[in-house]
Amino acid sequence: MSLRSVPKESESYLKVLQYIIFGSVILYFGRTFLIPLSFAMLISFILYPICAWMESKSISRMTAILFSMSIVLLLGASIIVLLVYQFISFLSEWPALKLKLLEAIEQISGFLLETFGLSRVKQNQLLNEIFNQSSGNILVIIRQTITTYSLSLVLLILVPIYSTLILFYRRRLVKAVYMIFPIESRVGIRTILGQTITAYYNFIKGMGIVYFIVGTLNSIGLLLLGVPHAIFFGYAAAILTFIPYVGIIVGSLLPIGMSWITYNSIWYPVGVVLLFTFVQYLEANLIFPLAVSNKLKINALATISAIIIGGIIWGVAGMILFVPFLAIAKLIVDNSPKHKTWSVLLGTSSTQD
Numbered sequence: 001m002s003l004r005s006v007p008k009e010s011e012s013y014l015k016v017l018q019y020i021i022f023g024s025v026i027l028y029f030g031r032t033f034l035i036p037l038s039f040a041m042l043i044s045f046i047l048y049p050i051c052a053w054m055e056s057k058s059i060s061r062m063t064a065i066l067f068s069m070s071i072v073l074l075l076g077a078s079i080i081v082l083l084v085y086q087f088i089s090f091l092s093e094w095p096a097l098k099l100k101l102l103e104a105i106e107q108i109s110g111f112l113l114e115t116f117g118l119s120r121v122k123q124n125q126l127l128n129e130i131f132n133q134s135s136g137n138i139l140v141i142i143r144q145t146i147t148t149y150s151l152s153l154v155l156l157i158l159v160p161i162y163s164t165l166i167l168f169y170r171r172r173l174v175k176a177v178y179m180i181f182p183i184e185s186r187v188g189i190r191t192i193l194g195q196t197i198t199a200y201y202n203f204i205k206g207m208g209i210v211y212f213i214v215g216t217l218n219s220i221g222l223l224l225l226g227v228p229h230a231i232f233f234g235y236a237a238a239i240l241t242f243i244p245y246v247g248i249i250v251g252s253l254l255p256i257g258m259s260w261i262t263y264n265s266i267w268y269p270v271g272v273v274l275l276f277t278f279v280q281y282l283e284a285n286l287i288f289p290l291a292v293s294n295k296l297k298i299n300a301l302a303t304i305s306a307i308i309i310g311g312i313i314w315g316v317a318g319m320i321l322f323v324p325f326l327a328i329a330k331l332i333v334d335n336s337p338k339h340k341t342w343s344v345l346l347g348t349s350s351t352q353d
Contacts, residue, residue: 028313035317036130036155040162042324044170045070045200051167062182064166069160076156082131082236095256104266199296199327206292213291214238221275225268227259237276241283252276296327302346 027034047068054064071087118126164209166173174328181189227233237251252272259268262289289300289307306326310318330346333339 002292006278016089017164024313031314031317034298035314035321036158038321038325039155039159039317040166042200042203043159045168045197046204047072047163047167048170049201061168065164068167069164072163073160080241081305082239084208087250093257093261097262100260100264103134126291165256188335191329192335195331198330199331202296203292203324203327206296209291210283210288211235211238213287214241214279217279218276221279222272225259225271225275227255227268227272228262229258230255233258241280248280249278281284292323296323296330297348298326298330298346299348302326 002214011129047065050071050351051061051064054067055061063225075286109123110119112123113120140199177193178189215235217234217239218237221229222230222234232253233251237248241248256269256272259272260266262268285304289303292298293305296304303326306322307319310320310322310325312318314321326346333342333346
């Protein structure tokens with residue numbers, strides 16, 4: 001069958017498939033440059049209304065940008081201070097936790113001796129073998145962790161710079177976008193840009209709802225377990241989940257240690273671990289898709305798919321960024337009658353009626 005005999009509708013779907021494949025390749029290989037730029041765009045869209053309002057009050061553009069950026073940096077610094085505070089608090093409890101750990105190890109060793117007849121010498125030999133076999137893997141994990149957080153440090157430096165420059169040159173950038181498209185499309189582009197700013201604002205609002213729900217669930221669970229300072233620990237752990245991997249680990253260490261010291265039982269720390277695991281599962285698979293989807297007017301299936309695809313292409317950064325990317329894509333198809341099918345596919349039930 002020749003290409004000319006292919007129906008036009010099939011040709012359009014083939015083009016969309018080609019765009020998806022080529023776009024995925026570009027996103028994957030260009031992630032080192034595109035990830036900080038995307039975070040900068042996200043922050044720029046969020047801060048634009050504040051900067052525009054301040055400029056309308058006769059405040060210079062750079063002053064407005066620096067003031068807005070200072071607020072973002074202050075929030076980021078607050079999260080880091082909270083993380084350090086939790087870690088220092090955990091270190092202050094370490095002597096008591098160390099005694100508990102030694103007691104637990106002694107009990108496990110006695111159980112192995114009585115139940116399986118495994119002598120202390122054999123137990124030490126097994127531990128040495130396990131340590132020798134896993135040491136290579138541990139070094140790989142440590143190397144990967146150092147690399148990941150070195151890149152995160154670079155992001156912390158590049159993202160504010162990119163955001164400041166995007167906000168400062170925003171009119172020039174918008175003008176350049178207008179020049180790419182024909183004159184008759186410029187009204188639609190202006191509409192999409194305005195809706196994009198609103199979409200990013202709604203994304204942040206949805207994330208706030210997610211942290212509130214997760215913090216509430218954590219606090220209720222810790223209260224039921226009888227852990228002291230449950231509300232503080234619950235909301236601190238929820239906020240720290242913003243920091244991938246390390247945040248939830250550090251956020252859970254102190255309530256785990258506190259429950260162990262308070263009740264002198266291993267089952268309370270196990271209960272805290274199960275609680276945080278369950279809440280994180282709900283957050284990833286239910287709370288985040290529903291809260292963010294409703295704000296962005298994207299259905300939960302499309303949101304979960306964006307999270308998974310973003311994780312495959314960009315890792316943790318993609319899981320955060322691909323949801324607002326999907327919102328922008330939906331805005332484009334909503335304003336294009338030719339792509340009504342995609343609009344229905346991505347939208348919520350309220351937008352399909």
